[in-house]
Each structure stands twice: as C-alpha cells, then as structure tokens.
Amino acid sequence: MHALAPHSVAIVLGTRPELVKLADLIRLLGPAVHVVHAGSTTTGNCPASS
Structure with a gap:
C-alpha cells in the first residue's frame, strides 16, 4: 500500500449507483483522486454472501 499525495482525495464507494453518481466528481479531480x-x-461467490 502506498501513501497518498499531500493534495489527494480518497473516495470510498460500495455500489455501482454510487460510482455513477460520483463519476463527474472523479473525472474533475483527475489524478488527485484514489477510488476505493x-x-x-456481490455475485454470490463470496463467503460473506452465504
């Protein structure tokens, strides 16, 4: 794992609708953003989903 740059933003999202809603912001921030x-x-292949 690497450290974030001094002027960077981490955006944590969990579902596709969140990604769609944040897409413009992610594009605007460009290389300063780290998307997590x-x-x-899940598709049911994960042990946590059983």
Whole structure:
C-alpha cells in the first residue's frame, strides 16, 4: 500500500449507483483522486454472501 499525495482525495464507494453518481466528481479531480471500491454488491461467490 502506498501513501497518498499531500493534495489527494480518497473516495470510498460500495455500489455501482454510487460510482455513477460520483463519476463527474472523479473525472474533475483527475489524478488527485484514489477510488476505493468496497465491493458491497456481490455475485454470490463470496463467503460473506452465504
């Protein structure tokens, strides 16, 4: 894991609708943004979903 740059933003999201809603902001921030997808929507292949 690497440290974030001094002027960077981490955006944590868990579902596709959140990604769609935040897409313009992510594009606007460009290389200053680090997107973390929590993967809260699973396909049933994950042990946590059983």
